[in-house]
Amino acid sequence: MIDNRKMRVECAVIRHVEMPLKFRFRTSFGETGVKKFLLLELRGEGFSGWGECVAEESPFYSPETLSTAMPILSAFLLPLVLGKTVSSPGEFERLAARIRGNRMAKAAVECALRDLFARAAGVPLGKSLGGSRETIEVGVSLGISPTAKETVENVRKHVAQGYKRIKLKIEPGRDADRLAAVREAFPDITLTVDANAAYTLADAGTLRSLDAFRLDYMEQPLHHEDMVAHAELAKTLKTPICLDESIRSAADASAAIALGACRVINVKIGRVGGHAEAVRIHDVARAAGVPVWCGGMLEAGVGRAHNVAIASLPGFSKPGDTSSSSRYFEEDIVEPALEAVDGLMPVPTGPGTGVAIRPEVLGRVTTSIQELRG
Numbered sequence: 001m002i003d004n005r006k007m008r009v010e011c012a013v014i015r016h017v018e019m020p021l022k023f024r025f026r027t028s029f030g031e032t033g034v035k036k037f038l039l040l041e042l043r044g045e046g047f048s049g050w051g052e053c054v055a056e057e058s059p060f061y062s063p064e065t066l067s068t069a070m071p072i073l074s075a076f077l078l079p080l081v082l083g084k085t086v087s088s089p090g091e092f093e094r095l096a097a098r099i100r101g102n103r104m105a106k107a108a109v110e111c112a113l114r115d116l117f118a119r120a121a122g123v124p125l126g127k128s129l130g131g132s133r134e135t136i137e138v139g140v141s142l143g144i145s146p147t148a149k150e151t152v153e154n155v156r157k158h159v160a161q162g163y164k165r166i167k168l169k170i171e172p173g174r175d176a177d178r179l180a181a182v183r184e185a186f187p188d189i190t191l192t193v194d195a196n197a198a199y200t201l202a203d204a205g206t207l208r209s210l211d212a213f214r215l216d217y218m219e220q221p222l223h224h225e226d227m228v229a230h231a232e233l234a235k236t237l238k239t240p241i242c243l244d245e246s247i248r249s250a251a252d253a254s255a256a257i258a259l260g261a262c263r264v265i266n267v268k269i270g271r272v273g274g275h276a277e278a279v280r281i282h283d284v285a286r287a288a289g290v291p292v293w294c295g296g297m298l299e300a301g302v303g304r305a306h307n308v309a310i311a312s313l314p315g316f317s318k319p320g321d322t323s324s325s326s327r328y329f330e331e332d333i334v335e336p337a338l339e340a341v342d343g344l345m346p347v348p349t350g351p352g353t354g355v356a357i358r359p360e361v362l363g364r365v366t367t368s369i370q371e372l373r374g
């Protein structure tokens, strides 16, 4: 990682943003129709770096929420850099290390700093992280539909768009029926499922029955705090387990791999506290021969561009969830739009994330603005 230019961070702007989704997105833990997030801008030396905090409105995917991230940012995280000369984005991570948890809030600052430093240095963020891909392969994550028939129609639409992998959200009672219908209609597509921790070991029989559908992997079937249970389940399944919620750090990744709790890892920058930890997870997994891929949190343009940057690293060897922004939003807050063609998303080549904020669009979707100085 390129980490060698000092920057004075003069000011932070936190915007609350609300962007309607084109469709309601349903998972085993809840449903969203409007993407609400905090957008962090850090200004220094004539540049702006941007980070999107992926904490959701409710603590159903992660303990963090919009309303916990805000005071953590203003009371603990931003004072570490505001009005200070920061020698590298890695310096922020070291200063923030004694603040426990709150990884999504930390990641917002770390992402904004990395974007700021990369813009000032004139390098693409992906390259500064060790990435080399010019395009990344992407799949889609499809929410739970009311019926198997609607699930098949939704899959058909996205297969036609060329996505490299279809991931179906599942929950008890809405699993094997959907998969049977989808597999019958599409015998050869790369197919995965994501349960968001909705099952227990008592459901092992149902989960084992999903082996019949030749899934590339099964994402987070069991409780997010129970790695041993995932290791137990793994022994009885042919389908590899991929962990999402359970992996908060490179230490978690090492533990999960050592225990046999997973054979694939979903990396989300926000869930793990920033790019540097995401790179460490990538490195640990790569050394163990475990493929990783970049997950998503229905990000708008800034968060999506950070995802594209990290997914350009070589160990991100399976299609991620960073599908086209236009699937979710009528208009995005950045340009150029982050769009996949035939399941391939170009990695922007400009400095930083390589995308520029569209001030008029951002103005329309911003519900409040707070400016902080050191």
Ligand code: OSB
Residues within 6 Å of the ligand: 061, 140, 141, 194, 196, 244, 295, 296, 297, 298, 299, 321, 322, 323
């Ligand atoms: O578990 O991967 C998940 C969205 C919100 C919270 C958790 C998850 C998801 C997705 C959507 O699956 C991925 C995306 O398209 O951004």
Ligand code: MG
Residues within 6 Å of the ligand: 194, 196, 219, 220, 244, 245, 266, 295
């Ligand atoms: Mg997931």
